[in-house]
Amino acid sequence: MSQQQTVFRFPTRNAFEDLATFQEDIPTPASHEVLIKVRAISINSRDTQVATSNYPFYIKDNVIPGSDAAGDIVEVGDAVRGFAKGDRVVVSFDNTRLYGPANDVISGQGGGVDGVMAQYIARSASAVVKIPAGSPQSYSELASLVCTGVTAWNSLYGNNPLIAGQSVLVQGTGGTSMTALVLAKAAGATTIVTSSSDEKLKVVKELFNPDYCINYTKTPDWASEAVKLTGGKGVDHILEIGGVGTIEQSIAAIAQGGVISIIGYLAKYDPARVPNVLLLALGKEAVLRGIQIGPKCMLDDLVTLVSRQKLRFQIEKEYAFTRDDIVAAYNDLASGKHIGKICITVE
Ligand SMILES: NC(=O)c1ccc[n+]([C@@H]2O[C@H](COP(=O)([O-])OP(=O)(O)OC[C@H]3O[C@@H](n4cnc5c(N)ncnc54)[C@H](OP(=O)(O)O)[C@@H]3O)[C@@H](O)[C@H]2O)c1
Incomplete structure (x- = not known):
């Protein structure tokens, strides 16, 4: 060598x-x-x-x-x-x-x-x-699996663990969200994917068959749509990819007592119009939980599931x-x- x-x-x-x-x-x-x-x-x-x-x-x-x-x-x-x-x-x-x-x-x-x-x-x-x-x-x-994979796992299982029959919404079609979609489907969750692009949503539908897709550009109030899709309850787990620019919609979409995993900061926002996150979260009894990837023990658990279920x-x-x-x-x-x-x- x-x-x-x-x-x-x-x-x-x-x-x-x-x-x-x-x-x-x-x-x-x-x-x-x-x-x-x-x-x-x-x-x-x-x-x-x-x-x-x-x-x-x-x-x-x-x-x-x-x-x-x-x-x-x-x-x-x-x-x-x-x-x-x-x-x-x-x-x-x-x-x-x-x-x-x-x-x-x-x-x-x-x-x-x-x-x-x-x-x-x-x-x-x-x-x-x-x-x-x-x-x-x-x-x-x-x-x-290492960064976005463990981040998705930590979001779904690191606090109030996802259980079958609950709903999961992922923002966008990037690495974290697509991994979370695969994991959520493997857990028997109802899944909702948002994206800026109908073309991407069409591909995601073919690849992973999420239950629902919402174009967040065409439907800026995607929270109302998500609440409708969950029979008025709201979504149990949301992976927050946009950050300050999308958190108001996420809190509007979350079920009472649901978990919003604070992961990304990609959405543009007007600093003069930052929502009162504390009051909104209080009203929803929501868990807003910051995520820093996750520890090695989560990678162990993720690898075990992915291997046993042969997830792709x-x-x-x-x-x-x-x-x-x-x-x-x-x-x-x-x-x-x-x-x-x-x-x-x-x-
Ligand atoms: N805290 C952590 O532990 C952690 C771990 C991993 C990643 N992150 C952060 O999470 C974010 C995503 O990372 P990634 O590696 O998954 O990124 P990525 O693969 O580049 O995916 C980014 C996707 O986010 C979507 N997006 C952008 N703006 C959006 C908005 N306003 N609303 C909804 N979706 C939006 C877009 O999807 P569409 O084109 O379909 O709209 C875009 O393709 C980054 O900010 C990253 O720094 C944090």
Whole structure:
């Protein structure tokens, strides 16, 4: 094996094109670590924010980007038990967060600490999850479980767990929402997808057959529609992707006592017209719960379900592990034309 590998870093973070290629040593795993040959990396909205210094949390200098990797173990530290060469694995978003809330917001891969945009990564075995034999998902699908997957899982099961027969509304057709849709359907929920695009909703209908679709551009008061679709009750679980610009509609759509998972901040809003979220939430007895991805134990549970149920996820496009292709993948994600995930495959 060559001792050098290709690694990508952001020496400056003003544009996606700042991504630079380096040849660096392949790390030697410490006794409690495994060395992973990365096979696929999934790109998140967060990665585009990190690249342009728009991520609202700390980013280390000269960071290796990327939080989501799936690959194969090629070397095992001498104190590691339970892993072997050849195991297919994924790595938890925050290697230090095994359970419970985050200790801080700086330990996420590809932000506060170096990420996974490399051919090889060494990681503590305690942050690594083995994929059960026979799981049908591709490396790209598996990588996609790490950030948006655990975020969706945490939203549905991290507080008041989703139960069969309840309803789930996901905003938009991006990575977090499409993963949550698959999980909600697997749980027997009534599912509602909103999108800016009828074309996207048509594709989502064909791929995943959600119960209902609403175009939030054509129907700006999508909350009233969602309440109607749930027989007047309102929605039990909403994944809030828009943020301040959509929270008023989410609270209007939520059932009395329902859970709104506060995840994204993509919607435009007028600072002069910020809703009185506290009063609105009070009126609905709603749980508004901030989500920071989730701990490794949630990735364990997610992998178990996804493997046993052989759930499949939408990968819109796979790019190659070259600087130009990765920049193109970032641009593709930022354009918002995708449904589900955009990934990089690594030779
Ligand atoms: N807190 C966390 O732990 C966490 C974890 C993951 C992601 N996030 C955040 O969640 C957001 C989504 O991330 P992602 O990786 O899933 O993004 P993504 O794959 O890029 O998906 C973005 C999608 O959001 C939809 N969208 C945009 N504006 C919207 C609006 N006003 N109302 C409803 N939907 C809207 C669009 O869907 P349509 O084109 O179909 O309308 C768009 O395609 C980002 O803000 C990201 O930073 C947070």
